Amino acid sequence: MEEIQKSYDGETLVIKNMNMDVTRGEFLTMLGPSGSGKTTCLMMVAGFEPATHGEIYLNDRPINKVPPHKRGIGMVFQDYALFPHMTVAENLEFPLKVRKMSKEECKQRIKRVLDMVQLRGFEGRRPSQLSGGQQQRIAVARSMVFDPDLILMDEPLGALDKNLREQMQLEIRHIHERLGVTVIYVTHDQSEALTMSDRIAVFDDGVIQQLAHPDKLYEEPENAFVAHFIGENNRLLGNILEADDKNCKIELDSKDIIQAKNVNIAGIGNRTTLSLRPERVIIEPAPGSMPNIFNARVEELIYLGDHIRTRLKVCGHDDFVVKVANSSARAALNKGETVKIGWNIEDCRALDPSG
Amino acid sequence: MRKINNINNNQEILTTADGVPLKASLNRALRRERNISLLLVTPLFVFVLIAFLFPIADMLFLSVDNKIVVEKLPRTVPLLADWDETGTVLPDEQIYKALVQDINAGTVDKTILRLGRRLNFEQGGMSSLFRRSVRKLKRLKEPESYKAATIRIHRKWGDLATWRLIKRLSGKFTPTYFYSAVDGGVDKAGHFVRNPENQRIYLKLFVRTILLSLLITLFTIILGYPISYLLATLPTKLSNLLMILVLLPFWTSLLVRTTSWITLLQREGVINDLLVWIGVVDNAHRLTMIHNQIGTIVAMTHILLPFMVLPLFSVMKTIPPNYMRAARSMGATQFRAFLRIYLPNTVPGIGAGCILVFILSIGYYITPSLVGGTSGTFISNLIAYHVQGSLNWGLGAALGTMLLMFVLALYVLYDKVVGLDNIKLG
Numbered sequence: 136m137e138e139i140q141k142s143y144d145g146e147t148l149v150i151k152n153m154n155m156d157v158t159r160g161e162f163l164t165m166l167g168p169s170g171s172g173k174t175t176c177l178m179m180v181a182g183f184e185p186a187t188h189g190e191i192y193l194n195d196r197p198i199n200k201v202p203p204h205k206r207g208i209g210m211v212f213q214d215y216a217l218f219p220h221m222t223v224a225e226n227l228e229f230p231l232k233v234r235k236m237s238k239e240e241c242k243q244r245i246k247r248v249l250d251m252v253q254l255r256g257f258e259g260r261r262p263s264q265l266s267g268g269q270q271q272r273i274a275v276a277r278s279m280v281f282d283p284d285l286i287l288m289d290e291p292l293g294a295l296d297k298n299l300r301e302q303m304q305l306e307i308r309h310i311h312e313r314l315g316v317t318v319i320y321v322t323h324d325q326s327e328a329l330t331m332s333d334r335i336a337v338f339d340d341g342v343i344q345q346l347a348h349p350d351k352l353y354e355e356p357e358n359a360f361v362a363h364f365i366g367e368n369n370r371l372l373g374n375i376l377e378a379d380d381k382n383c384k385i386e387l388d389s390k391d392i393i394q395a396k397n398v399n400i401a402g403i404g405n406r407t408t409l410s411l412r413p414e415r416v417i418i419e420p421a422p423g424s425m426p427n428i429f430n431a432r433v434e435e436l437i438y439l440g441d442h443i444r445t446r447l448k449v450c451g452h453d454d455f456v457v458k459v460a461n462s463s464a465r466a467a468l469n470k471g472e473t474v475k476i477g478w479n480i481e482d483c484r485a486l487d488p489s490g
Numbered sequence: 491m492r493k494i495n496n497i498n499n500n501q502e503i504l505t506t507a508d509g510v511p512l513k514a515s516l517n518r519a520l521r522r523e524r525n526i527s528l529l530l531v532t533p534l535f536v537f538v539l540i541a542f543l544f545p546i547a548d549m550l551f552l553s554v555d556n557k558i559v560v561e562k563l564p565r566t567v568p569l570l571a572d573w574d575e576t577g578t579v580l581p582d583e584q585i586y587k588a589l590v591q592d593i594n595a596g597t598v599d600k601t602i603l604r605l606g607r608r609l610n611f612e613q614g615g616m617s618s619l620f621r622r623s624v625r626k627l628k629r630l631k632e633p634e635s636y637k638a639a640t641i642r643i644h645r646k647w648g649d650l651a652t653w654r655l656i657k658r659l660s661g662k663f664t665p666t667y668f669y670s671a672v673d674g675g676v677d678k679a680g681h682f683v684r685n686p687e688n689q690r691i692y693l694k695l696f697v698r699t700i701l702l703s704l705l706i707t708l709f710t711i712i713l714g715y716p717i718s719y720l721l722a723t724l725p726t727k728l729s730n731l732l733m734i735l736v737l738l739p740f741w742t743s744l745l746v747r748t749t750s751w752i753t754l755l756q757r758e759g760v761i762n763d764l765l766v767w768i769g770v771v772d773n774a775h776r777l778t779m780i781h782n783q784i785g786t787i788v789a790m791t792h793i794l795l796p797f798m799v800l801p802l803f804s805v806m807k808t809i810p811p812n813y814m815r816a817a818r819s820m821g822a823t824q825f826r827a828f829l830r831i832y833l834p835n836t837v838p839g840i841g842a843g844c845i846l847v848f849i850l851s852i853g854y855y856i857t858p859s860l861v862g863g864t865s866g867t868f869i870s871n872l873i874a875y876h877v878q879g880s881l882n883w884g885l886g887a888a889l890g891t892m893l894l895m896f897v898l899a900l901y902v903l904y905d906k907v908v909g910l911d912n913i914k915l916g
Binding site: 181182183202203204205206207208209210212213214216218219220229230233234277278281287 | 816820822827830831834
């Protein structure tokens with residue numbers, strides 16, 4: 136039910152004319168490399184940075200002029216920002232006390248959120264006596280204890296180690312599902328974004344490159360940046376020979392002709408980037424079974440357990456990666472060998488030249 | 491400790507691969523390192539010992555030291571032990587003889603006059619008594635009665651008070667310097683009594699020193715807190731510039747800073763001129779802002795400000811800006827967030843700054859003596875007077891000891907209330 140629409144002008148444009156809608160109860164992730172403007176965007180929603188231009192709405196109410204403490208937005212910071220001079224209970228009580236809630240109500244709410252993050256019995260501890268994961272959970276609990284309409288999370292898992300991070304991803308996800316609260320989450324970790332989000336907004340250079348569900352983002356990236364940023368991706372550069380609404384023909388710099396799906400191209404004669412996921416490439420396809428079949432030379436094999444990462448030289452590109460699943464039926468590849476590889480038209484997406 | 495040892499004894503002793511106990515082996519490995527660090531510390535330790543600890547111990551000792559009486563009157567003092575100082579009878583002939591012998595012995599190197607000076611601190615006229623006695627006794631040849639002859643030389647030898655004083659001070663140690671330091675003395679029976687109201691100076695000066703120091707500390711907090719906050723939150727480039735401005739006075743000579751305050755604050759000074767020019771102050775009624783308490787407070791607040799700013803800054807620097815943001819996102823107003831979140835987190839810095847400024851100012855000497863006039867001087871100025879001017883080292887030492895004890899007590903109190911490990915200097 137909330138509608139954000141704004142642009143932000145400074146000396147340089149950090150956020151360039153951005154429009155975004157977040158639905159009530161949604162878990163939306165802003166994903167992007169550092170410096171892409173996602174944290175700035177979050178700070179504007181929270182009210183710590185003024186929007187230079189445009190308006191932010193919360194429940195259809197413009198909140199640009201509303202000071203941060205009146206917005207009723209919960210926030211989780213990367214460094215947790217737990218108050219070191221207060222105990223866990225006092226930390227959780229702070230937003231409630233500010234709202235002048237009764238002692239009884241405070242107690243109940245603190246109990247509830249501590250149950251939620253499974254940290255009962257930690258009320259009397261100080262933040263410094265908690266582990267990183269526990270601190271993180273208290274920070275989450277604190278952001279929710281006063282029932283905000285919206286919770287902002289600014290890379291809250293950045294400081295945790297990998298195992299704990301993955302565990303916390305699921306926990307936050309579950310808490311979100313249980314409470315149905317709206318969450319805007321900022322991260323630069325794409326696997327984190329894929330794990331947790333209902334929708335992901337991919338940021339780059341102050342612009343939302345694509346805002347879509349995780350699977351759509353991965354399988355149907357709209358531009359070269361998204362294709363490159365989300366997951367692994369083979370890039371082939373070429374000129375457009377011919378194109379219709381659905382498909383197009385591309386001449387690579389190596390003069391090979393590729394048929395690809397027309398997603399986001401300028402027009403005949405222009406440059407384009409072809410995006411092809413490594414797992415969609417088929418080794419030794421039956422001749423004639425697909426339109427794109429080329430010779431490739433095996434440059435490097437990296438054994439990764441469940442699959443073998445194979446670097447090939449194809450059509451003049453020697454950084455072409457194929458993931459060969461480690462199944463019993465897989466073809467044995469050797470370094471230096473030449474094999475045939477192929478892919479379908481719809482797996483190869485013709486996108487904008489940049490990125 | 492014993493308990494731990496017992497536990498260790500019950501367990502098997504850990505050894506290294508070649509059977510040497512692990513602890514011994516570890517000790518050997520660490521010994522070299524330990525020796526080197528000891529070697530590095532030694533010069534400083536020796537320096538501190540010679541230049542700091544010994545003088546302080548010596549000063550503490552001076553405040554109770556009284557061996558001069560026993561030393562200069564070695565024959566008289568033991569005999570006086572039998573004399574009843576509470577009675578009304580003068581000492582007998584034997585004691586007078588011993589006194590003459592003692593004085594004559596001291597006359598050779600003139601050191602007996604020092605005893606006169608010492609006794610003069612307690613009772614006026616003692617110095618001249620001894621000077622006169624030294625002069626006259628030289629010519630005294632085997633009199634019939636030493637008692638009569640001595641009293642003829644100076645009638646104070648026939649005064650019970652003189653003998654009471656000598657007897658009272660015949661111990662090796664004396665509390666009299668401390669009595670003086672708290673504006674007191676002893677009555678005829680040797681009990682402590684306070685001086686009359688109009689003769690009390692030291693306690694009053696102590697109280698003034700403490701009050702002014704508190705005031706100065708308060709002002710440095712008021713002035714230093716916002717500056718430190720700016721320093722900690724401004725972008726590095728700006729805050730570096732500001733830091734230089736804060737430290738600039740620090741690099742200027744103390745004397746220059748103090749005297750420039752005189753230029754600014756005196757009756758014909760810059761500030762008065764400005765006020766007269768604006769019309770706030772009438773030319774005939776220029777403000778007196780120097781050579782009084784105002785002068786001391788202004789100049790010392792300025793001089794001690796960096797000692798407040800630096801610890802505050804270093805503490806504020808470590809407070810993440812997200813604390814305030816978090817508090818505000820939870821619904822606290824800017825003011826409340828500051829009061830409940832920011833301020834409590836700066837307490838270690840405030841504590842460190844207060845202790846630094848207060849302790850420095852309570853013992854400050856140069857500035858109060860230059861700009862303090864009579865109403866703005868500190869106890870240290872009086873200590874300096876007794877050490878350099880009146881040469882009453884004992885009293886100076888007693889005052890200094892009291893100052894030291896007060897600061898130490900404050901330190902302990904602070905430790906109890908706030909905790910010393912809460913102090914952060916950077």
